[in-house]
Amino acid sequence: MAFTIDIGYTTDNTYKVNKTVSYIAQGVLIHPLSTVNQLSPVFVVDYDSRFLNANYVRANFLGRKYLCTVSVDTAQKMYLSCSVDCLSSFALGNCPITVTRNGGIGAPTEIPDNKLPVIPNRKDIDSITVFNSSISDFANDPRALNYVVTTVGGV
Amino acid sequence: MAINTSIYGAPETWTTAQYLTFAKYANFNTAAAPENTLLQGSVRGKTPTGELIENSICTQALGSESLYSNVVWVHDYGGTQYIKDERSYTPYFLAECVSTAYNIQNNVSYITPIYNYNSWKPYITDEAFQNKSAYSKPIVEYQPKKIIYRIFMRVCDASGNERPDPILLDRADLPAEQEVLEQYPYVASAYMRVYVDSSDTDTPNREEIYNNSLFGVCPNVTYNAETDNININYAFFRSMRYSHIPIYGCFGTNYFHDDYYTGCLCDTADIVIDSSYVSARHLWNNDFKEYLIKQAACFGGFVYISQSTGVSILNIALDSDDVILGLLDEYGVGHGEYTRGAANRDNPIWSWSTNRDSPYDPYKEPPSEKDTQSHFNNVSIANFNKVWVTSYNEVKDIIKEVYKALRRKPTDVQTADYSADSFLSTDPINGIISIRRYPVNVVPNDNNPVYMTIGNYTSDTVQARRFINAPNSQFIDFVFSGNKRFDELYNGSFLDREPYTTAELYIPFCGTVPISVADYIGHTITVKLAIDYLSGSCTAYVLCDNTPLQSANGQIGIDVPVSGINTATVDSQLLNANLRLKESQRQQLSASTAFFTTPFSLFMSASGGGKYGIASAAQGVGSLVSMGNNFESSWDNREAAAYELHHIQTPFKSVSAGSPLTAAMGEHCCRLTIYRPILSSDYDPETYAKTIGFACLINGKVSDFSGLTMGTIDLSGVNCSDREKELIAAAFARGVIL
Numbered sequence: 001m002a003f004t005i006d007i008g009y010t011t012d013n014t015y016k017v018n019k020t021v022s023y024i025a026q027g028v029l030i031h032p033l034s035t036v037n038q039l040s041p042v043f044v045v046d047y048d049s050r051f052l053n054a055n056y057v058r059a060n061f062l063g064r065k066y067l068c069t070v071s072v073d074t075a076q077k078m079y080l081s082c083s084v085d086c087l088s089s090f091a092l093g094n095c096p097i098t099v100t101r102n103g104g105i106g107a108p109t110e111i112p113d114n115k116l117p118v119i120p121n122r123k124d125i126d127s128i129t130v131f132n133s134s135i136s137d138f139a140n141d142p143r144a145l146n147y148v149v150t151t152v153g154g155v
Numbered sequence: 156m157a158i159n160t161s162i163y164g165a166p167e168t169w170t171t172a173q174y175l176t177f178a179k180y181a182n183f184n185t186a187a188a189p190e191n192t193l194l195q196g197s198v199r200g201k202t203p204t205g206e207l208i209e210n211s212i213c214t215q216a217l218g219s220e221s222l223y224s225n226v227v228w229v230h231d232y233g234g235t236q237y238i239k240d241e242r243s244y245t246p247y248f249l250a251e252c253v254s255t256a257y258n259i260q261n262n263v264s265y266i267t268p269i270y271n272y273n274s275w276k277p278y279i280t281d282e283a284f285q286n287k288s289a290y291s292k293p294i295v296e297y298q299p300k301k302i303i304y305r306i307f308m309r310v311c312d313a314s315g316n317e318r319p320d321p322i323l324l325d326r327a328d329l330p331a332e333q334e335v336l337e338q339y340p341y342v343a344s345a346y347m348r349v350y351v352d353s354s355d356t357d358t359p360n361r362e363e364i365y366n367n368s369l370f371g372v373c374p375n376v377t378y379n380a381e382t383d384n385i386n387i388n389y390a391f392f393r394s395m396r397y398s399h400i401p402i403y404g405c406f407g408t409n410y411f412h413d414d415y416y417t418g419c420l421c422d423t424a425d426i427v428i429d430s431s432y433v434s435a436r437h438l439w440n441n442d443f444k445e446y447l448i449k450q451a452a453c454f455g456g457f458v459y460i461s462q463s464t465g466v467s468i469l470n471i472a473l474d475s476d477d478v479i480l481g482l483l484d485e486y487g488v489g490h491g492e493y494t495r496g497a498a499n500r501d502n503p504i505w506s507w508s509t510n511r512d513s514p515y516d517p518y519k520e521p522p523s524e525k526d527t528q529s530h531f532n533n534v535s536i537a538n539f540n541k542v543w544v545t546s547y548n549e550v551k552d553i554i555k556e557v558y559k560a561l562r563r564k565p566t567d568v569q570t571a572d573y574s575a576d577s578f579l580s581t582d583p584i585n586g587i588i589s590i591r592r593y594p595v596n597v598v599p600n601d602n603n604p605v606y607m608t609i610g611n612y613t614s615d616t617v618q619a620r621r622f623i624n625a626p627n628s629q630f631i632d633f634v635f636s637g638n639k640r641f642d643e644l645y646n647g648s649f650l651d652r653e654p655y656t657t658a659e660l661y662i663p664f665c666g667t668v669p670i671s672v673a674d675y676i677g678h679t680i681t682v683k684l685a686i687d688y689l690s691g692s693c694t695a696y697v698l699c700d701n702t703p704l705q706s707a708n709g710q711i712g713i714d715v716p717v718s719g720i721n722t723a724t725v726d727s728q729l730l731n732a733n734l735r736l737k738e739s740q741r742q743q744l745s746a747s748t749a750f751f752t753t754p755f756s757l758f759m760s761a762s763g764g765g766k767y768g769i770a771s772a773a774q775g776v777g778s779l780v781s782m783g784n785n786f787e788s789s790w791d792n793r794e795a796a797a798y799e800l801h802h803i804q805t806p807f808k809s810v811s812a813g814s815p816l817t818a819a820m821g822e823h824c825c826r827l828t829i830y831r832p833i834l835s836s837d838y839d840p841e842t843y844a845k846t847i848g849f850a851c852l853i854n855g856k857v858s859d860f861s862g863l864t865m866g867t868i869d870l871s872g873v874n875c876s877d878r879e880k881e882l883i884a885a886a887f888a889r890g891v892i893l
Binding site: 012013015016017038039084086087089090091092093094095096097098099100101102103104105106107108109110111112113115116117118119122123124125126127141142143144145146147148149150151152153 | 539540541542543544545546547548549550551553578579580585586587588589590591592593594595596597598599607608609610619620622644645646647648649650652655688689712715826827828829830831832833834835837838840843844845846847848849850851852853854855856857858860861862863864865866867868869870872873874875876878879882883886887889890891892893
């Protein structure tokens with residue numbers, strides 16, 4: 001099995017799952033080292049100026065993807081110091097999750113959010129007339145039947 | 156649904172309508188009707204008046220939100236009487252009438268509020284049924300998609316001058332109609348006309364049903380002369396000349412469906428739809444537009460409400476944004492909710508092949524545990540005094556009469572206690588137990604004016620109406636009720652809840668009631684104000700939808716205190732003043748007699764008495780001076796007594812202003828005030844979503860979410876190292892982008 005890697009770059013956030021990667025070169029031979037750490041390997045490849053802007057490595061022989069930084073020595077070797085991108089290396093889509101914050105919802109939910117920038121001590125007052133009642137027609141017409149007089153009974 | 160074939164006949168006997176080819180009628184009273192059909196009236200079974208029309212023909216019911224469930228009847232049975240009817244729902248069905256008998260309505264002489272010839276046989280008399288040229292038929296089967304309603308409005312200016320032609324609600328937003336509404340800004344009445352599609356194709360080709368009408372709900376009034384009671388039964392639709400279903404305003408009984416009737420003349424109306432606006436016209440605005448649309452939506456049909464797409468009602472597609480479709484609840488009752496545009500396809504009515512797919516069953520009571528309806532009662536109490544409904548002028552006149560009884564001439568000292576005999580009190584004003592002014596027109600049970608009585612005293616000039624005409628009567632009544640939906644502003648988020656959003660409800664005369672936002676938001680708030688006319692107190696009931704949740708007490712009757720003085724005291728004062736006057740008159744008489752006789756005796760003393768006589772005369776001159784003083788004093792006493800006598804009068808109190816009076820000056824509408832939070836102007840939902848995310852608590856799979864996601868993930872089943880699982884879990888806890 002040939003120990004090759006794919007070298008590319010991504011502009012996505014480091015905490016994005018399933019990053020979009022543009023690969024510069026695939027099947028790049030690496031120089032063998034005695035040991036390769038699976039979580040934070042260092043790959044040595046021949047110098048290629050295209051790799052100077054690389055920040056992403058896919059190593060199929062390790063079954064993982066890595067974020068990397070590039071360094072160059074005077075012997076025309078490039079060192080890709082990597083750390084595993086575990087968010088993109090494994091299929092997480094079916095994992096159960098309880099989400100406490102989410103941007104895809106698009107609007108506040110029923111769950112109180114103390115990070116939402118509500119201006120303290122200020123309120124927007126909205127006053128609605130529920131309905132006009134017949135009281136609205138209260139007239140000062142002296143002929144209007146709006147007095148109730150109670151008198152003592154009698155014959 | 157089961158069909159009562161004993162009344163409506165078997166389906167094979169139903170006939171296709173002449174004008175509505177998509178509808179089938181029960182074959183009632185056409186000339187071709189066979190023997191033993193309803194043509195003969197009693198042969199086929201009748202549904203007793205007042206009994207619910209079952210779902211043989213009833214497609215649905217109109218919920219309590221519909222004005223049809225809150226109708227006020229005004230009728231003149233020996234005095235104008237008002238009857239309010241509130242019900243949780245009102246059965247509704249369609250029928251057709253052919254009204255060629257319109258012109259012979261005067262043939263009927265008995266009390267009947269509508270053209271009997273057009274009414275359905277089971278509910279009319281044989282006499283009225285003689286005219287066979289007119290008929291009405293309940294529709295037992297029709298396709299809802301073939302019918303679409305259109306809302307017409309009668310508008311007027313502030314003086315009640317009505318525009319001759321109605322305007323269409325769907326055109327109200329057009330510039331031409333807005334000009335009209337500026338000139339006639341009040342809606343006096345509104346009604347729906349029916350457009351039907353008789354084509355068999357999917358492309359609508361509608362026409363307006365005009366002379367041959369579909370018609371709607373109407374209460375059926377019965378009058379019992381023995382008990383003097385009027386009852387309302389919503390037993391049957393009444394007929395009409397045109398296809399009108401009133402949804403707002405005032406309508407004369409005989410013109411219930413007639414647009415020639417001017418809705419502005421509420422004083423002579425027999426039916427008032429929406430008692431909240433008994434004598435008022437409503438200002439046209441967007442809220443009222445929505446109000447009318449919801450009224451139309453209660454009927455659970457398609458309604459053409461705008462012309463935004465530019466397509467005429469004759470051809471408009473039923474899933475157009477210009478068309479709404481009323482929603483019915485699980486019991487087939489319409490509450491004013493509706494779908495619009497493409498959402499109409501999700502409305503269950505859309506999938507009905509005929510009205511018989513409706514779940515409505517008038518005998519199917521909602522489950523008791525879901526009984527959210529309010530249950531208000533009529534209350535009758537015994538009252539042994541006399542309660543009068545009067546005007547200010549009448550109050551003023553009767554008070555004048557009472558004070559007239561107090562007024563005495565100086566010599567008019569009563570030996571018999573006139574006040575006690577007449578007014579059952581030594582203080583006549585005590586005969587008036589209370590005078591209260593109400594900021595509403597009080598409706599007497601008996602509208603016939605009679606001469607007012609106070610105890611045994613009967614006025615011969617002042618007439619008023621007895622509040623009641625029976626020992627037990629209802630002094631408590633709802634003076635208004637109305638509702639408003641408490642809408643959410645922030646899509647029902649926590650911002651629409653306490654403590655972020657708070658609300659209070661101002662109720663006239665009851666003050667401000669704190670409203671629990673969680674209880675009411677997203678629901679309709681209804682307020683009913685009950686007045687106790689005897690005490691002047693009032694109670695407001697606040698309902699969430701139809702469930703009463705809160706109440707508040709207040710005072711609405713403005714107490715008009717009128718105080719007098721005990722007539723015994725007045726009489727006593729009059730008597731004493733008279734006695735003092737007579738005493739001073741006697742003193743004056745005595746003094747004047749002495750004054751005029753003393754000079755003579757003085758002369759006699761001086762002429763015959765020597766020095767003693769001179770001395771006596773000198774003494775007499777002093778006495779004369781003294782007598783003159785006595786005379787002046789007695790004159791003064793008399794004047795003082797006379798002044799005192801003429802100035803004995805009843806002390807009056809001025810009318811005092813209690814809190815109800817100041818409340819009467821206040822706002823008379825219920826007002827919901829909502830205090831909502833304000834978000835920072837720097838808040839940008841898009842950025843917030845990408846960087847912080849909205850708080851939530853949602854369970855699911857990772858693939859169910861997108862964007863910034865923060866939460867707790869279960870990584871069992873993922874083939875990676877423990878360290879990597881820790882990293883993944885930590886990343887999700889901090890937030891990842893999906």
